[in-house]
Structure formats: C-alpha cells, structure tokens
C-alpha cells in the first residue's frame with residue numbers, strides 16, 4: 001500500500017478529508033447495514049434534531065502503525081461502551097458494540113494510505129459520531145439517526161517537546177451536578193467555547209473547571225481529565241459524577257499501578273490542596289498527557305515543582321510507558337490493542 005505524500009511530522013490537528021467514511025442510518029426502529037462511502041457531505045432536513053436541539057454525541061480515538069508494522073487501535077471497545085452510555089443519556093438508539101468495532105476497522109482499512117508510518121509521531125484520528133437526522137420542532141427525541149465514522153491524519157501533539165501549560169481556574173462551569181458532564185455530547189463543547197476563547201485571550205492554555213455546586217473541588221478541563229502526582233509520589237485523579245471518563249486517564253491509572261508500582265487514588269481533589277502537588281497533567285487521546293506547569297486561581301499562582309520547561313519525572317514515566325504500550329514497544333495488557341492489519 002502506497003502511503004499518501006504527506007509531511008507527517010509537520011501535520012497539525014486539523015481536518016483533512018480522507019477517501020472513505022462509514023455511514024449507517026437508523027429508521028423505523030432499526031439500523032441499516034451500513035456502507036463505506038466517498039461522499040463527505042451530509043444532506044439533512046433544515047429541522048433535524050441535531051440542528052435544533054443539539055442531539056449529537058461523538059467519540060475520538062486513533063489508529064497508528066506499531067513498531068513491527070501493524071496498524072492498530074487502542075481500546076476501541078471502551079469508545080463503543082462510552083458511546084452507548086452517551087446515546088442512552090440523550091435518548092438516542094444504541095449502535096451495537098460489534099458493529100462499532102467493525103465500522104472503525106473498515107474506515108481504517110479503507111484509508112490505509114492515510115495511516116501515518118511508525119516513528120512519525122502522527123496518527124489517523126478517528127471520529128465516530130451520531131446525530132438526530134429527522135425533523136424535530138416540538139422538543140422530543142428525533143425518530144431517525146445517522147451514525148458515521150471518518151478518519152483524518154493528525155500530527156504529533158508535541159512538536160519539539162512537551163512544554164508545560166499554564167491554566168486558569170475558570171469562573172464558568174462545564175457541567176451541572178446530575179447533568180451531562182459524564183457523556184461525550186457536542187453540547188458540552190458548545191458551551192465551553194466562550195470559556196476557552198476568553199482563556200486564550202488572557203494568555204492561558206486551558207480552563208480548570210471546578211465542581212459547580214461548591215466550587216471547591218477540581219473537575220477537569222474542557223476536553224481532558226486531570227492527573228496529579230503528590231509530593232509523596234501518589235498518583236491522584238479527581239472523582240466526580242460530572243467528569244467525562246477518559247480512556248487515557250483510566251489506562252494511565254492502570255499503568256501507574258501495574259507497570260510502575262505506584263500508589264493510585266481516585267478521590268475528591270480540593271482546589272486548596274493543589275499547593276501540595278508535585279506534578280500535574282491533562283489526559284486525553286490527542287496528547288496522552290500534557291504537563292501543567294502553573295495553575296492561576298484569580299491572580300494567585302500555584303507553580304508546580306516540576307516547573308515550566310519539562311514534564312515532571314512521574315508524568316514522563318507514565319507517558320513513556322503508555323505510548324510504549326500503544327506503539328508495541330512494551331507488552332500491552334490483554335485486550336488493549338486491536339490489530340486491524
């Protein structure tokens with residue numbers, strides 16, 4: 001298979017149209033067989049549920065080339081399960097797990113020319129999503145839905161090394177108690193746009209959202225979960241019902257415990273205890289871990305001892321172990337790597 005002539009190492013994180021995408025339609029209470037299509041455009045009613053009332057959910061995962069030349073995905077079964085949870089919360093039909101996995105495999109295989117080579121740092125980012133496609137004007141769930149998966153090649157997240165981020169404690173909230181913070185819904189992102197644009201305008205890389213009820217506990221950023229390392233070497237992640245359960249964060253906790261022998265804790269993390277932390281990182285599929293160097297709480301600076309030039313030592317070990325597992329350099333736990341080719 002001849003690869004596309006793309007400068008893989010200099011790709012950014014943007015949309016590049018690839019050849020084939022998967023589409024399946026839900027109508028009269030059932031999903032059709034689904035097909036790969038070359039048509040990258042969607043024609044739907046002007047009154048579609050997604051356009052009027054934001055009935056849409058999504059997932060994000062990557063396909064990449066391992067050291068021994070296989071094309072694989074990382075824990076796609078967890079993306080299928082999370083999409084199911086998201087669908088149920090927004091009164092959408094479930095797309096069956098086996099079919100989800102098959103759709104991902106098909107899109108990757110059909111766009112093999114766009115799967116970046118091993119060592120480039122680039123990956124084929126996959127975007128499964130589902131939306132209400134039939135007309136809805138009185139507020140209720142749509143009757144018809146479309147499930148799609150497309151792929152787009154994306155570059156290495158950290159070009160020239162991971163520079164620690166500066167983040168601010170946000171006055172905006174991301175998710176209400178008992179709201180939709182724990183599902184991957186487009187609406188969670190729409191309402192975070194103003195917060196992130198204003199954070200960037202004020203010179204911050206990201207927002208740290210607190211629990212909206214008491215505003216004393218750390219939740220997550222707009223699109224990544226927090227991992228902290230305490231000064232006595234424990235790996236701690238916030239526990240809350242309104243955090244999106246990141247697959248990267250869950251995998252890193254397992255790696256911390258089972259590969260690195262570290263003590264791990266999933267518990268409430270108070271804003272006022274951040275001064276006791278040695279390291280902080282943001283976890284998500286795109287970057288695996290982005291180190292945080294400074295947290296600004298309304299003018300009060302919390303500077304992590306790991307500093308502003310490099311990842312902290314434990315964060316770095318976690319990053320290297322997980323990316324080693326993903327790239328096939330370190331043996332993976334059973335069921336983590338799905339080989340497509």
Ligand SMILES: *Cc1c(COP(=O)(O)O)cnc(C)c1O
Nearest residue numbers: 223224225244246247248284285
């Ligand atoms: C997708 C997402 C994450 C990261 O999840 P991964 O499965 O690790 O990619 C974290 N927070 C939010 C709000 C998200 O939408």
